Amino acid sequence: MQTVPTAPAPTATATAAQDGPAVAPRILTGDRPTGPLHLGHYFGTLRNRVRLQADGHELLLVIADYQVITDRDVADRPAEHAENLVLDYLAAGVDPERAVIFTHSAVPALNQLMLPFLSLVTVAELGRNPTVKDEIAHSRQSAVSGLMFTYPVHQAADILFCKPDLVPVGQDQLPHLETTRTIARRFNDRYGRGTTVFPEPKALLSDAPLVLGTDGTKMSKSRGNAIPLGADEDRTAKLIRAAVTDTDRHITYDPDARPGVAALLTLTALCQGRRPEQIAEEIGSAGAARLKQVTTEAVNEHLRPLRARRAELAADREQLRRILRTGNERANAIADTTLAEVRSVMGGI
Numbered sequence: 001m002q003t004v005p006t007a008p009a010p011t012a013t014a015t016a017a018q019d020g021p022a023v024a025p026r027i028l029t030g031d032r033p034t035g036p037l038h039l040g041h042y043f044g045t046l047r048n049r050v051r052l053q054a055d056g057h058e059l060l061l062v063i064a065d066y067q068v069i070t071d072r073d074v075a076d077r078p079a080e081h082a083e084n085l086v087l088d089y090l091a092a093g094v095d096p097e098r099a100v101i102f103t104h105s106a107v108p109a110l111n112q113l114m115l116p117f118l119s120l121v122t123v124a125e126l127g128r129n130p131t132v133k134d135e136i137a138h139s140r141q142s143a144v145s146g147l148m149f150t151y152p153v154h155q156a157a158d159i160l161f162c163k164p165d166l167v168p169v170g171q172d173q174l175p176h177l178e179t180t181r182t183i184a185r186r187f188n189d190r191y192g193r194g195t196t197v198f199p200e201p202k203a204l205l206s207d208a209p210l211v212l213g214t215d216g217t218k219m220s221k222s223r224g225n226a227i228p229l230g231a232d233e234d235r236t237a238k239l240i241r242a243a244v245t246d247t248d249r250h251i252t253y254d255p256d257a258r259p260g261v262a263a264l265l266t267l268t269a270l271c272q273g274r275r276p277e278q279i280a281e282e283i284g285s286a287g288a289a290r291l292k293q294v295t296t297e298a299v300n301e302h303l304r305p306l307r308a309r310r311a312e313l314a315a316d317r318e319q320l321r322r323i324l325r326t327g328n329e330r331a332n333a334i335a336d337t338t339l340a341e342v343r344s345v346m347g348g349i
């Protein structure tokens with residue numbers, strides 16, 4: 001599926017809990033520390049996070065480090081990747097004074113929450129998750145581990161511990177969020193005695209829920225098809241030059257028949273706030289080489305301020321570590337409170 005950019009991203013007001021108290025909704029979302037963030041993250045969720053925070057919402061960002069070992073044997077330099085995620089967040093405009101940025105592994109209560117949550121879903125339900133099936137198909141492992149199979153449940157703990165209202169995500173996360181909502185509902189039914197222990201969080205899709213990479217499939221850190229936010233202009237040009245297109249010189253926007261061309265048109269359109277059809281028309285018969293030039297210029301121009309900020313922030317690694325330490329403390333405090341409540345309603349176990 002190709003996405004078409006439209007004007008401003010959705011705001012929380014349309015999707016926030018309608019009968020909740022009149023406080024700013026709490027937002028929880030996150031990323032795996034598997035590499036630098038890319039344009040898919042930026043247009044798919046990061047921009048929304050920044051806008052929501054600017055609107056006054058409370059923002060929690062989980063760096064899902066245990067999720068790295070779902071589809072690979074070991075986590076490669078997880079601490080370094082985690083710091084770089086913080087760097088990308090700040091460069092994109094997240095305010096670290098108001099956000100809680102934490103790593104899953106530093107909050108032990110999350111893992112304890114996972115056990116009762118696992119009891120609330122069936123093996124058949126876990127086996128039907130389309131995102132897990134897709135990730136297994138792209139996995140570097142020959143066999144599927146129990147963690148790969150059950151990570152949507154540990155993700156439910158990563159989300160529900162702070163009882164968020166909204167979870168800004170890309171399209172691939174929708175099945176996981178459905179699992180989270182199911183777990184919340186079943187927990188309340190089984191243990192709540194008429195009260196809502198876990199409100200069901202809502203997904204917030206941006207106007208670009210599935211940004212395609214340079215091979216015409218979902219842009220992903222681990223698929224070699226991404227344009228990282230922090231890449232320099234020459235590297236960006238090189239990555240885009242290597243993008244898969246086709247032999248038809250006349251450029252048209254046809255996501256089904258021409259996914260590679262459509263991916264470049266969409267990236268250009270997202271960067272320029274225009275429609276991909278319009279860009280295709282302008283390029284006309286100038287061919288894929290011209291399209292790649294146009295895309296490169298659009299991406300580099302759009303990211304220039306972000307990249308300049310990123311370079312400044314990168315000079316102070318200690319600041320990035322400090323932000324994580326503070327975030328971990330605050331996340332632990334919230335998670336311990338939730339775990340105590342869960343143990344209490346479960347009769348003390």
Ligand code: ATP
Nearest residue numbers: 031032034040044169170209210211219220221222
């Ligand atoms: P990996 O290849 O390691 O799984 P990834 O690129 O898929 O990395 P994640 O850390 O798994 O990134 O995803 C973090 C968040 O970014 C999720 O909410 C996900 O939906 C969103 N996201 C990732 N890739 C895209 C994309 N191409 N388009 C839109 N949203 C995306």
Ligand code: MG
Nearest residue numbers: 032172220221
């Ligand atoms: Mg992913």
